[in-house]
Each structure stands twice: as C-alpha cells, then as structure tokens.
Amino acid sequence: MCGAGAVHLSAHDRAAAHPRPDRCPGQPHRRVLSPLPGARRAPLRPRTNVRRCGQRRRAAGRRDGLTQPLSVGSTVAPGAIADPVPAAAGGKIGPGTACGIPATLSTAEKWSPKDLAKWALVEDGVTLRCEIDAKPAGVLGFIWVFTYESGDAAQALTTVAAMSGFGGEKSAERQITIGGKDGAEAALARDEAGPGRAFAANGVVVLWGSVDEEEFASGLPAYVLARTSITF
Template identity: 35%
Template sequence: MRHPIRTLAPLAAALAAGPLLTGCGAPEPLPEVTPGARPSTSATKAAPATQAPAAARGDVGGPGTACALPVSFALAEKWEPTAIDDPENPEFAALTRQGPAVMRCEVSAKAAGHLGFLRVWTAGKGSARTALEGFVKGEENASKVVYKETAAGAVPAAEVTYTVYSKLMEESKEERAFAVGTPKGTVIVHLGGFDTEEHRAMLPAFELARTTLKVL
C-alpha cells in the first residue's frame, strides 16, 4: 500500500515521533492506543545493553511487500508498513530528508499498542558509518551520540544510539538507528518513539529488523 506524502500532526512533529498524515485532509487525531509496558523508575536510568528480538509476524522490503527496498527484514506482530509516495519531491524535503538520507518506508507500531515507528531511509553508495553520521548530524538537538560496529543479519553494519531534546516536552528521549551498505546504496533503519519509555518498549521490533535483515 502506498500513500501520498503527508504533513506531521502538530504534537507529533515537535516530538519527531508522530505519524505522517495525508497532505490534503484535516490532521488525524493522536492515536488512541494504550502505551506499551513502562519500565520501573530504576530501569529508566540506563538503556538496556541488549534486547531480545520480537517474534516475526511478516516481513517488508521484498517482492510483493508494502515497501520496495534494497533490503528486507522481518516485522513484529501488528507492525504495519506503508511506503512513502514521492519522497524525492523537494516540496516535502523537511519531512522526507535527514542529512544524506531519504525516507522510503514507515512501519507503524500503533496497532501493536505503541507510540512510535520504524522508518527506513536510503542514501547514496559509500560507507554505512559515514551515512549514519550524516543522518545523525541532520537531527536537530541530538546529543550523547554513541556509535558501534555491529551486524545486520549476515552483513556488517554501523549502529548509533543518541538522545534528542524536545523543546515542547522539555526533556530528552532516546533514539537509535543502524545502517548497512548495499549495491543500491546505504539503508538506514531508525527507531524513534513518543518518549524514552515507548522507545525502549519497541526495542524488540528494532532488534528483529536488525537480526533478520537481508540484502536483496
């Protein structure tokens, strides 16, 4: 399924976590979902070092799936992918571009009960680490940036964790992404979230994407 480029809802735009909306209609209301399980106060002091992947309930990126991508990976149950229509249009650059990357696919966690998304971006050929660094530099108010070398499926990957400060919420929230090189360019898979607690609740879906990724 594809849809036209949409504008961000006011609150979601400020948090960089809300869904993209249709460009011609009234903004959709914030999703009426029950947020995911929240860690205790002591658990929120530091991000978990490792996270077990979620169980796979489908995939995205391959032939016949919602998004045509240079890679494929498994999706957690009820996570719903949607292709971004006309992402190269300069009119929508503020929504679909970050650093050297262009957004190609948005995977919503709304039906799974979370406020957040996996978003897939592509950049030109070259070092995955360099593309990832450019992606993070394109994120306003990013700090506490930590890179590491890892693997995505059977291929080498670069991964980053960082925080983004929200002026509206007056607090920082965690985000992370990984990048892999493919013959068609670099692919970046990013996980945001409404806040740090929602972000951490969605980490199993992020790990599922990373560990099951295949270059097409």
C-alpha cells in the same frame, strides 16, 4: 460576592482537585511524533495495553509480543548499546511489499508499514523510503527506513542522525556486522523526544524513534528484530 468562609483555590489546586481524565495527576501531556517535520497525522486511536495511573508496565506477558524478558546481562537504558530479546515477527518489508527497499527484514506483530517514497525527502544522498508505525501494537513511535547509494555505513548513519525531526546527538556508537555486512549502530539522544537507536549497512539505514523513555523501551525489541533479521 463570596461569603466570609469561602475558600479560594489557585489554578494549580483546582487542577489537582479535578485532574484531566486523559492523563495521570501531575503528569504532562505527551508529545506525539509525526513522520515528517510539519506533517499532520490523524488523531491517535485508543491505545491497548496502556498502564493505569500508579501502575508500572510489566517487562513480560504482553499479548502483542513486543516487550520480552531481557537476555542475561542486557538492559534497555537510554543511550546504551544493549539489546533486549527480539520481538516476535508478524510480517516483513522488502522487494514486492509496501516498503520496497533493497533488503528484506521482519516487522513485529501489528506494526504497520507505509511507503513514504512520495515525500521525496533526500539529504546528502540519504532518502527516506518508509515508516513502520508502532501505534497499532499499543506503542507510540516509528521505525523509519532510509536508503543510501554511496559512502560507508558510518557516514550514512551520521547523516540520518543529523536530520531534523528524525535524528539526534549520538550518545554511543559501535561497529557491528549486520546481515553479513559491515555496519554501524548508534544510540541517539533525540531533540524534544524520547531516545533513539539506528543502524546502517549495505545501503539501508533503520531508525527507531519514540516519544519518551518508556515507549522507547517497549518498541526496542521490534527494532532489534529488524536488525537481526535483515538480509541483503
């Protein structure tokens, strides 16, 4: 039996007194993305350049080159169509590479492409072709690349935005020239995940998706690199 002077702690008080070592006190676990709905992925490797509890990630100075100073007047606010400075290029995908899409675009340093054509995921004429994993660069999220054969860019973008596990509700949209072709771009409010951004042009759709707003901002320069470097 407990003594007369014993102090009884609630479950909440015990958790606060002895926080889990894998998260900051008071912060929930993060949801981890899978490349396909229901797919299983290997456990996450230790992240690099992760902020400590109580510290904020700086906007510049990361060695992986992903987070760069913003251009004058630009922001990375979720839902806004505004661009940070593109990330430094570290590789490329396109014909003859790990992701043989009918276009060539640059990938950010340490981001890892993987062919997903074997999944044969097709919806309304839009086919998933590959993913570019941000995890080796210390960011949680994926750039997914789709192709389409018919219809205009805006329609293909709408199809991807409606795909379960990938897209989300459009919070902003614009018509834009991409690789010298007429294209469309949208900011997405993704279900149960962080914000997203996607563009479509000339048979290719590229979508950046992340686990939360911070990871979205960290990976957005890599997405902008893909959009500004693509050639057809």
